[in-house]
Amino acid sequence: MPRRSAFLSVFDRLLSAHGPQHWWPGETPFEVMVGAVLTQNTAWSNVERAIVALKENAALDPECLLAAAPATVARWIRPAGYFNVKAKRLRNFCRWYLKQGGYDVLARRETGALRHGLLSVNGIGPETADDILLYAFERPVFVIDAYTRRLFSRLGMCEADAGYEPLRAAVEQALARELTRSRGAGRAVWKRNSVPLYNEYHALIVAHAKRSCRARPLCQDCCLAGICPGRQ
DNA sequence: ACCCAGGGTCATA
DNA sequence: TATGACCATGGG
Incomplete structure (x- = not known):
């Protein structure tokens, strides 16, 4: 089982390693x-x-x-x-x-x-x-993709073959718990923060995968952050 | 010449 | 329900 602030911790490390991504790349x-x-x-x-x-x-x-x-x-x-x-x-x-x-x-x-x-x-x-x-609709939905599953499973935070819906629900619930506790204010704060958090989190996971260790075997950002997914 | 990429559907067993 | 085939271009 992941420790209590695992998902927020990974988010913070991704953010400090890669910086804000400002997704989605599209004008409308x-x-x-x-x-x-x-x-x-x-x-x-x-x-x-x-x-x-x-x-x-x-x-x-x-x-x-x-x-x-x-x-x-x-x-x-x-x-x-x-x-x-x-x-x-x-x-x-x-x-x-x-x-x-x-x-x-x-x-x-x-x-x-x-x-x-x-x-x-x-x-x-x-x-x-x-x-x-x-x-496009700014709804609080955590996007799961192949990178997400790979990163979280390598960090021991989910099963490698976790299904889409179970993983999405687990991540959303874990983040809700972590955020309401660590930033201490309850449901209203969570609802205000979940969309920008999900937005940035998924963007960071993709950015992280693109800058993975295939391109840079000793890449400082992700390896020093302790979250390098490497390559299969 | 390989392998992979910000998936999803359809046919088969 | 669980695999496998299929779709197709462009970059490393």
Whole structure:
């Protein structure tokens, strides 16, 4: 079992090692949503090219994406890989998004219902849905990805094969306990702090993975911080 | 020439 | 329910 402030401690060490990340890299909520789909199992540098292409074609917009032929969208997003699959997924998402009434309507929905709706779209799985919930709708949802599971399991804070939902619930509950105790004020403070904490935490885990020991065998930041995940 | 990347779906047993 | 195949580009 992790010690009582394990998750906050790791957060503090990641923050001092890598600095604030200011995520998500995207100018509008809709750009965040598109990026969340495009980055599925794909390096962000490739996603950026695809988003630039969408902007150049004035297509970073749900109506435009739906109006364009799937093959055309696939051509625009080609650098992001899996372009046929992702063109279809973007289409599914835009259809749902507009049918629901767009951002302002969705933003009024309760988090659980919004999450359920996102997951009903073919091509939106738990991580993509949670990226959208946290970074486009600012909901208190801790995003789990392969890096997160790897880091926490190597630190002995979860099982290596922990399922998505159990791990998410465990991390959220642990952080809630740690934060309400260590910063001492109870539920109101927790609710105010959880979104920026989750935002920065996930961003830091990704930044940490990108700067891992493959690139720098003796990298000072993560190894000195005692949280270097290394490589498989 | 490898391996990996900010997943998810579908078919099979 | 639990694996495996599949999707595809670009950088190290």
